[in-house]
Amino acid sequence: MGIYLEAAGLVFQPYVLAVIFCSAAFGMFVGAIPGLAATMATALLVPVTFFMDPVPAIAAIVTATAMAIFAGDIPGTLLRMPGTPASAAYVQDSYEMTKAGHPEAALGASLVFSALGGIFGTLVLITASPVLAEVALKFSSFEYFWLVVLGLSCAVFVSPGSPARGLVSLLIGLFAATIGIDNPAGAPRYTFGNVELYAGIQFIPAMIGLFAVSEVIRAFLARNETPKVANTRNASIFRQQFKNLVTYPVQAIRGSVLGTAIGALPGAGADIAAWISYAVSKKFSKTPKKFGTGHVEGLVEAGASNNGAMSGAWIPALVFGIPGDSITAIVIGVLYVKGINPGPTVFINDPQLIYAVFIVFLLANIIMLPLGWLAIKGAGTILSIPSRILMPIILMFCIVGSFAINNSPTGIIIMLVFGIIGFLMEENDIPIAPAILGLVLGPMLEQNFVTSMIKSQGSFLAFFERPIAAGLGIFTLVIWSIPLVLLLVNRGKSASVTPS
Amino acid sequence: MRATDLTLGILVLLGGIAIYVSAMGFEVIPGQSYGAGTMPRAIAFATIGVGLFIAGKALMAGDRSLGFELRDWVRSGRALFRAGTALVLIVVYIVAAPFVGFTPAALFVLLAGMLVLGTRPLPAIAISIVATIAIQQSFGRLLLVPLPRSDLFSFLW
Numbered sequence: 001m002g003i004y005l006e007a008a009g010l011v012f013q014p015y016v017l018a019v020i021f022c023s024a025a026f027g028m029f030v031g032a033i034p035g036l037a038a039t040m041a042t043a044l045l046v047p048v049t050f051f052m053d054p055v056p057a058i059a060a061i062v063t064a065t066a067m068a069i070f071a072g073d074i075p076g077t078l079l080r081m082p083g084t085p086a087s088a089a090y091v092q093d094s095y096e097m098t099k100a101g102h103p104e105a106a107l108g109a110s111l112v113f114s115a116l117g118g119i120f121g122t123l124v125l126i127t128a129s130p131v132l133a134e135v136a137l138k139f140s141s142f143e144y145f146w147l148v149v150l151g152l153s154c155a156v157f158v159s160p161g162s163p164a165r166g167l168v169s170l171l172i173g174l175f176a177a178t179i180g181i182d183n184p185a186g187a188p189r190y191t192f193g194n195v196e197l198y199a200g201i202q203f204i205p206a207m208i209g210l211f212a213v214s215e216v217i218r219a220f221l222a223r224n225e226t227p228k229v230a231n232t233r234n235a236s237i238f239r240q241q242f243k244n245l246v247t248y249p250v251q252a253i254r255g256s257v258l259g260t261a262i263g264a265l266p267g268a269g270a271d272i273a274a275w276i277s278y279a280v281s282k283k284f285s286k287t288p289k290k291f292g293t294g295h296v297e298g299l300v301e302a303g304a305s306n307n308g309a310m311s312g313a314w315i316p317a318l319v320f321g322i323p324g325d326s327i328t329a330i331v332i333g334v335l336y337v338k339g340i341n342p343g344p345t346v347f348i349n350d351p352q353l354i355y356a357v358f359i360v361f362l363l364a365n366i367i368m369l370p371l372g373w374l375a376i377k378g379a380g381t382i383l384s385i386p387s388r389i390l391m392p393i394i395l396m397f398c399i400v401g402s403f404a405i406n407n408s409p410t411g412i413i414i415m416l417v418f419g420i421i422g423f424l425m426e427e428n429d430i431p432i433a434p435a436i437l438g439l440v441l442g443p444m445l446e447q448n449f450v451t452s453m454i455k456s457q458g459s460f461l462a463f464f465e466r467p468i469a470a471g472l473g474i475f476t477l478v479i480w481s482i483p484l485v486l487l488l489v490n491r492g493k494s495a496s497v498t499p500s
Numbered sequence: 501m502r503a504t505d506l507t508l509g510i511l512v513l514l515g516g517i518a519i520y521v522s523a524m525g526f527e528v529i530p531g532q533s534y535g536a537g538t539m540p541r542a543i544a545f546a547t548i549g550v551g552l553f554i555a556g557k558a559l560m561a562g563d564r565s566l567g568f569e570l571r572d573w574v575r576s577g578r579a580l581f582r583a584g585t586a587l588v589l590i591v592v593y594i595v596a597a598p599f600v601g602f603t604p605a606a607l608f609v610l611l612a613g614m615l616v617l618g619t620r621p622l623p624a625i626a627i628s629i630v631a632t633i634a635i636q637q638s639f640g641r642l643l644l645v646p647l648p649r650s651d652l653f654s655f656l657w
Contacts, residue, residue, distance in 0.1 A: 175540070183539065220586040404639060
C-alpha cells in the first residue's frame with residue numbers, strides 16, 4: 001500500500017498534472033488532424049520530455065498517445081479519413097452513421113468504449129502483466145505467422161461484398177507491401193531504381209489516398225450529391241452510450257479482453273486487435289448483415305479493443321523491455337535516456353515509478369472523456385461547411401499530411417497513386433480496408449513466413465507442431481473453409497430444387 | 501467504370517502472372533531456397549487462384565460479357581473535368597511547391613478547387629487565404645513540418 005501512496009505522490013503534483021493536461025490537449029490536436037497519428041504525437045513529444053523528470057515524461061507520452069488514438073476516430077467518422085489502421089477497421093460503420101445524420105452517436109461510442117477498453121487494459125496491466133508477458137514471450141515465428149494470417153483473414157471476411165473481392169483487395173495491399181528493400185534477402189523489389197522507394201510504401205499516405213482522396217475524387221465528380229450530414233454541436237454525445245452499454249455489454253467486455261491480450265503480444269498491437277475484434281463482433285452478432293452499413297455494435301467492440309491493446313502493449317514493454325508497438329519502442333528509448341532500464345529489475349529497483357505509470361494510465365483514460373467531448377464538439381463544426389469549400393481543404397490536408405510523414409513529396413505521390421487505385425477499387429465493389437491491413441501486416445507476414453520456412457527446412461507440417469501455433473492454424477483454416485462449405489451446401493440445395 | 505466479373509477475373513489473373521514473372525529474378529538468401537522472391541511468388545499464386553475463381557464463377561453463372569459498364573459520370577464532360585482537376589491540382593502542388601513555396605502553391609490548389617466546385621470568387625479567395633495560413637501555421641510552425649518556403653511569404657514563418 002505504501003508503494004501506491006508513494007506513486008500517487010509522484011503523480012498528483014501540480015506540475016505533473018499540468019503536463020498531463022497539456023499533453024492530452026496536444027495528443028487530441030495531433031490525432032484529430034488527418035494524416036497525423038499517435039506515433040507522430042509521441043515522436044514530437046520526445047524532445048520535450050528530455051527536459052522532464054521520468055514520471056512527467058512518461059505521463060506526457062502515455063496521455064498524448066491515448067488521446068491521439070481516440071482522436072484518430074474523429075476524421076475517420078466525420079470525413080472517412082481514419083487516423084490509424086486500427087480506426088480503419090470500423091471506419092465504414094462510423095462514416096455511414098455520419099452520413100445517416102448520427103455522427104455524435106458514432107463518436108460517442110468511440111469515445112466511451114475507447115475509455116472503457118483503456119481502463120480495462122490498465123487494470124490488466126496492473127494485475128496480470130508478468131503472467132501475460134511470459135505467455136507472449138513463448139510465441140515464435142510460427143505463432144506470429146498464424147496470428148497475422150488470422151488478422152488478414154478477418155479483414156477479408158468482415159469486409160462488405162464477396163470474400164473473393166475482399167481477397168483481391170488484400171492481395172493489392174500485400175503486393176504494395178513487397179515494394180522496397182525490407183525483405184529477407186535485403187534486395188530492392190519493384191523500386192525501379194528510385195531510392196525513395198527503397199524504404200517501401202508508407203502506409204499513412206497510402207491510407208489517406210485509399211480512403212480520403214478517393215472520397216475527394218467522388219465529391220468532385222458529383223458535386224451536388226455529397227450527403228448533408230448533421231452537426232454534432234446540438235446533439236448529445238453521451239446520451240446513447242448508456243443504452244449501448246446495456247445492449248452490448250458482452251461486446252464491450254470481449255473487445256477489452258481480446259484487445260488487451262493481443263496488445264500484449266510483442267509486435268501485434270492495436271491494429272490487429274481492432275480488426276480481429278470487429279470480425280469476432282460480426283461473427284457472433286445477431287445482425288451481421290448490418291455491419292458496414294452504420295451499425296454501432298462493431299464500433300463498440302473494436303473501439304474497446306483498440307485502446308485495450310494500447311494498454312496491453314505496455315505489458316511486454318515494461319516487464320521485459322520488448323516493445324509491443326512503435327509507440328512503446330519510442331518510450332523504451334526515452335526510459336533508457338532517463339537512466340531506467342525497462343525489464344523485470346525495474347519492478348525491484350523503481351517500483352514507485354512503475355505504479356506511477358499505472359496511475360497515469362488510469363488518469364489518461366478518465367480525462368479522455370471530457371477532453372474527447374470538447375474535441376468532438378469542435379470537430380463537428382467541420383460538418384456544417386458546404387462540401388464545395390470543405391473538399392478542397394480536405395485535399396490540402398491530405399497533401400500536407402502525406403508530406404509530413406517523411407517530409408518528402410514521395411508521400412504525396414504515393415497518396416495520389418493510391419487515391420486513384422482506391423477510387424477504381426470502389427467503382428468495382430472491391431473493399432478498401434483489407435488492402436490497408438495487407439500493407440501494414442505484409443512485412444510481418446513475410447518475415448515470419450520466411451523465418452518459419454527456413455527453421456522448418458521447407459516443411460509446412462512444422463506450422464502445426466507447436467500447440468498454440470496448431471490451435472491458431474486450425475482456427476484460421478476453419479474460417480477459410482466455412483465459405484467453401486457453405487458454397488457447396490447452397491449449390492447442393494439449388495441442384496436438388498431445380499426441376500429436371 | 502465497372503469491370504464485368506469475367507473481365508475482373510481475367511485482369512486479376514493477368515496481374516498474378518505479371519507478379520510471378522517479375523519475381524523470378526529476385527535474389528535468395530545465400531545458402532537458402534528462400535529470399536526476396538518468396539513472398540511475391542506466394543502473392544502471385546494467390547492472385548492467380550482468385551482470378552480463376554472470379555472468372556470461373558462468372559462463366560458458371562452464364563456471364564460471358566467482357567468489358568466495362570460505363571457509369572453516368574463517364575458520359576458527363578463536366579464531371580470528368582472536375583475529377584480531373586482534383587488530380588491535376590495534386591500534381592501541380594508536387595511540381596510547383598518546391599519552387600514557389602508552400603504558401604502560393606497551397607493557395608492556388610485551394611482557390612482552384614473551390615472555384616471548380618462552384619464557390620463564388622470572393623468567398624473562395626477569402627477562405628483560401630485563411631485556410632492556407634491556418635494550415636501553414638499549424639503544420640509549419642506548431643508541428644515543425646518543413647513545408648517548402650518562399651521568400652515572398654517569409655514573414656509567415
